[in-house]
Amino acid sequence: xxxxxxxxxxxxxxxxxxxxxxxxxxxxxxxxxxxxxxxxxxxxxxxxxxxxxxxxxxxxxxxxxxxxxxxxxxxxxxxxxxxxxxxxxxxxxxxxxxxxxxxxxxxxxxxxxxxxxxxxxxxxxxxxxxxxxxxxxxxxxxxxxxxxxxxxxxxxxxxxxxxxxxxxxxxxxxxxxxxxxxxxxxxxxxxxxxxxxxxxxxxxxxxxxxxxxxxxxxxxxxxxxxx
Amino acid sequence: xxxxxxxxxxxxxxxxxxxxxxxxxxxxxxxxxxxxxxxxxxxxxxxxxxxxxxxxxxxxxxxxxxxxxxxxxxxxxxxxxxxxxxxx
Numbered sequence: 001x002x003x004x005x006x007x008x009x010x011x012x013x014x015x016x017x018x019x020x021x022x023x024x025x026x027x028x029x030x031x032x033x034x035x036x037x038x039x040x041x042x043x044x045x046x047x048x049x050x051x052x053x054x055x056x057x058x059x060x061x062x063x064x065x066x067x068x069x070x071x072x073x074x075x076x077x078x079x080x081x082x083x084x085x086x087x088x089x090x091x092x093x094x095x096x097x098x099x100x101x102x103x104x105x106x107x108x109x110x111x112x113x114x115x116x117x118x119x120x121x122x123x124x125x126x127x128x129x130x131x132x133x134x135x136x137x138x139x140x141x142x143x144x145x146x147x148x149x150x151x152x153x154x155x156x157x158x159x160x161x162x163x164x165x166x167x168x169x170x171x172x173x174x175x176x177x178x179x180x181x182x183x184x185x186x187x188x189x190x191x192x193x194x195x196x197x198x199x200x201x202x203x204x205x206x207x208x209x210x211x212x213x214x215x216x217x218x219x220x221x222x223x224x225x226x227x
Numbered sequence: 228x229x230x231x232x233x234x235x236x237x238x239x240x241x242x243x244x245x246x247x248x249x250x251x252x253x254x255x256x257x258x259x260x261x262x263x264x265x266x267x268x269x270x271x272x273x274x275x276x277x278x279x280x281x282x283x284x285x286x287x288x289x290x291x292x293x294x295x296x297x298x299x300x301x302x303x304x305x306x307x308x309x310x311x312x313x314x315x
Contacts, residue, residue, distance in 0.1 A: 058292070058293075059295055062292065095295065101297065102295055102298045104237075104298060106244070107242070107244055147244075149241055151240060177242075177244075
């Protein structure tokens, strides 16, 4: 049976259709989900896409975090549902405390858009198991508030527990001043992952210099088949 | 109408890029020796009297939504008539 992967559209989501298309392109059934629903419609994984939910008012992701569908996301994430937050979706997951830390304005003060080299630090999560630890991948990055911050104790714990999933490659630059070059993190169990770069934009040779985003979708499909 | 003010500030250990940019702009304008940290101020009109229970409820609202306590701290206070007159 084809895996059903949902993408939640919030008011102001921007990359929901790219995420849906990437899911289809990677061989799964893409299920559009609406923020105002209280059901995840029996999907077996869910993606929170990029964009500017609620116009980034108050703080990025702070209002979307209380959307009706988020109660179900939080409950099922606790039971092991694979959840991927991309850019604004990462911000929503941090605001929902499904992931540690927070994202604030880039140190460079400007919106940054570039092909970004990343190092995969953890290849055991639901969304990275088809990569290998230490692998360098290139994924497009585009954000104004992508600087990952947390207190030193939290950062030490994340590094100790392997919850730092991606770092900005030292051969490239740290595009936003993220602490310890962190580009993405996971929860303790590894089913919830968030990152600022956009894997859904790196699945098609027509529009992207690499196809490194495919590995995210291949990973979750492998994870779902293994269960 | 009674008013409660919630001030939200970035925690000292979290760098404040906006405050830093404002500090730089002030220096360029000749305002020397001023270091800015930028936060947010919420003015909340409250139906009825501001009781301790009401303040506790607003503290909970601030903790839930107005501030992200991972990176920010907040204070909650009732704005007095004198405060309101001074701000006019």
